[in-house]
Amino acid sequence: MRRAVLFVALALLLGCPEPEPEPVRPPPEDPGPWAVVGLAVSDAVINQGVEIPLWRNSAPVTTARKAPVIAGRPALVRLGLLPAEGWVRRDVLVEFTVVQADGSEATRQTVLEIDDAPVDFTDPEVSLNFELPASEMQVGTRIRATFWETARWEIPVLEGEPAAWPPDGTSEPLLPTDHGGVLRVDIVPIRYDFDGSGRMPDISPEQLLVLEEAMLGRYPAREVILEVRDGIAVDYEYDRGGEAMGATLSTLRDLRPSLDIAWDTYLYGMINPDETYGAFCNLGCTAGIGYRPTNPMNEGLRVGVGLGFAGPETGYVMAHEVGHGHDRGHAPCGGAANTDDDYPYAGGGIGVAGWDVISGEHIDPNGTADVMGYCQPEWVSDYTFEALHQRMAALEGLRDHVEDRSDGELWTAIDVIGGATTRWAPRAMVFEPEGEPIAVGLLDGAGRRIGKVSGWFVGMTHIDGGTVFVRGDLPGDVADVVIP
Numbered sequence: 182m183r184r185a186v187l188f189v190a191l192a193l194l195l196g197c198p199e200p201e202p203e204p205v206r207p208p209p210e211d212p213g214p215w216a217v218v219g220l221a222v223s224d225a226v227i228n229q230g231v232e233i234p235l236w237r238n239s240a241p242v243t244t245a246r247k248a249p250v251i252a253g254r255p256a257l258v259r260l261g262l263l264p265a266e267g268w269v270r271r272d273v274l275v276e277f278t279v280v281q282a283d284g285s286e287a288t289r290q291t292v293l294e295i296d297d298a299p300v301d302f303t304d305p306e307v308s309l310n311f312e313l314p315a316s317e318m319q320v321g322t323r324i325r326a327t328f329w330e331t332a333r334w335e336i337p338v339l340e341g342e343p344a345a346w347p348p349d350g351t352s353e354p355l356l357p358t359d360h361g362g363v364l365r366v367d368i369v370p371i372r373y374d375f376d377g378s379g380r381m382p383d384i385s386p387e388q389l390l391v392l393e394e395a396m397l398g399r400y401p402a403r404e405v406i407l408e409v410r411d412g413i414a415v416d417y418e419y420d421r422g423g424e425a426m427g428a429t430l431s432t433l434r435d436l437r438p439s440l441d442i443a444w445d446t447y448l449y450g451m452i453n454p455d456e457t458y459g460a461f462c463n464l465g466c467t468a469g470i471g472y473r474p475t476n477p478m479n480e481g482l483r484v485g486v487g488l489g490f491a492g493p494e495t496g497y498v499m500a501h502e503v504g505h506g507h508d509r510g511h512a513p514c515g516g517a518a519n520t521d522d523d524y525p526y527a528g529g530g531i532g533v534a535g536w537d538v539i540s541g542e543h544i545d546p547n548g549t550a551d552v553m554g555y556c557q558p559e560w561v562s563d564y565t566f567e568a569l570h571q572r573m574a575a576l577e578g579l580r581d582h583v584e585d586r587s588d589g590e591l592w593t594a595i596d597v598i599g600g601a602t603t604r605w606a607p608r609a610m611v612f613e614p615e616g617e618p619i620a621v622g623l624l625d626g627a628g629r630r631i632g633k634v635s636g637w638f639v640g641m642t643h644i645d646g647g648t649v650f651v652r653g654d655l656p657g658d659v660a661d662v663v664i665p
Contacts, residue, residue: 382489
């Protein structure tokens with residue numbers, strides 16, 4: 182009897198199974214890493230000063246890039262993430278691998294807590310960020326990311342492939358270029374003697390570092406080389422209008438051929454007409470001046486002048502004026518004249534997020550103006566970054582051709598500032614005609630017209646003035662000229 186009861190009880194027990202538990206991943210046989218499933222990279226960008234999209238909406242960007250990636254320059258890569266439905270908040274181990282052209286790899290890891298909401302790549306506080314030092318940014322560099330669980334058990338099962346970027350397990354090409362990555366600026370200190378002060382610009386090592394970092398942050402360069410030259414002096418008054426600065430620009434232009442200066446180097450004079458930047462510019466001022474050469478062959482126009490006070494303002498001015506030397510017009514902001522008609526962003530904004538390779542600061546595109554405008558705060562747009570690189574690469578590519586050229590031919594440079602002809606002087610220089618063709622009337626000592634010659638007018642930035650270049654010397658009986 183007892184056996185029958187036990188048999189019935191056992192039958193009842195076996196016939197009423199408990200509900201099956203939720204499926205869980207079994208412990209892996211290999212105690213190694215366990216790939217994440219149910220997570221995708223939605224967006225990827227690289228930033229070396231301006232943001233360049235690599236992926237958008239879970240797909241590679243196939244349109245032409247608006248700015249270059251520079252070999253030998255630090256970079257920031259930011260990823261946006263998209264969890265699948267059913268994702269459970271948890272820590273994920275991310276491996277970021279840099280692959281070089283020779284096959285060598287360098288991997289770094291970080292742990293990121295990922296919620297069930299998308300990870301916004303536009304917010305540097307929550308995006309997945311990886312910095313690449315300059316040494317890892319090489320021609321042929323590629324990158325990839327893989328994702329691993331930190332707790333291998335009791336994770337809900339999600340359908341899909343192991344999480345990786347790119348999804349096919351390859352690596353993403355960054356396409357860095359090593360062309361045009363060096364910017365050279367020779368600085369000429371200018372002593373201000375008009376007020377008897379003999380005041381000099383700040384060329385201390387600390388201020389030169391401020392200038393170097395300002396240029397390196399805004400220019401597509403892997404290296405900025407600043408060299409301080411012997412100084413010159415001026416004994417005329419500097420007002421806030423900039424005409425005196427235009428005269429100094431002419432002096433530097435004429436001085437350049439006599440200097441042992443590399444063809445692709447920019448010559449930049451610095452002057453302090455007052456005790457401080459604020460004292461000189463408190464009511465507005467012309468802080469810098471230069472030419473805007475359209476032809477990269479015209480090395481004689483790669484000159485500029487700017488204020489040389491201590492502080493970051495001097496770095497902004499240098500970046501702006503040397504930008505004119507790269508054939509950059511003004512961004513439409515702050516009432517700037519002679520604006521670039523092709524500038525793509527309303528109000529002269531930078532258009533895309535920026536990143537300072539020196540400080541690591543993230544630059545918000547909202548409310549930030551391009552360095553070629555007149556507004557603050559300023560940074561550099563991808564439009565300007567690309568144009569600067571094109572000119573830098575052009576100079577590098579032309580260097581061998583220029584070395585085969587002679588020292589140039591004789592040109593007469595006639596300076597016209599504030600509507601008045603100030604001076605002219607013949608100089609041997611390399612000049613390819615550019616600017617506005619213009620007829621120059623020739624006058625004798627009695628003011629009679631005795632002929633005319635053809636020339637080309639190249640304007641100076643920020644003032645009503647410029648220079649007319651006439652091939653050869655003017656006849657000896659010319660006492661004055663007339664510029665229409």
